[in-house]
Amino acid sequence: MARDRSAMESAELTAVLNALDDADARAIIRGLEEPMTASEISETCDIPLSTTYRKLDLLTDAGLLSEGTQIRSDGHHATTYEVSFDEVRIGLNEDRDFDVAVGRPEKSPDERIADIWSQVRKET
Secondary structure (H helix, E strand, O other), X not given: OOOOHHHHOOHHHHHHHHHHOOHHXXXXXXXXXXXXXXXXXXXXXXXXXXXXXXXXXXXXXXXXXXXXXXXXXXXXXXXXXXXXXXXXXXXXXXXXXXXXXXXXXXXXXXXXXXXXXXXXHHHO
């Protein structure tokens, strides 16, 4: 009896494939040349804001975008998004199961500190 391979696929593989299979999500990736807020992304990519938020969730859950914080003088800080990968590789391992590898660029010390503060902000 054949095994159901799709049930065995990793959650990471499924999340990455679902994100990259979405035309709006791909448009967001292409349009993000620098960190942007959701409303800036919506405007740049000509995607309704409600749809933009759903796609941003899809992309961040897949690990293809990272969140940051834009500090504003009025105290109303904004979440920004940026592309967090430079390549995605899908291959077969020795067991003939699919593996996904998301290549990430090296971060500077300042970027690593900003990531830590973003995590603290999420947890508080």
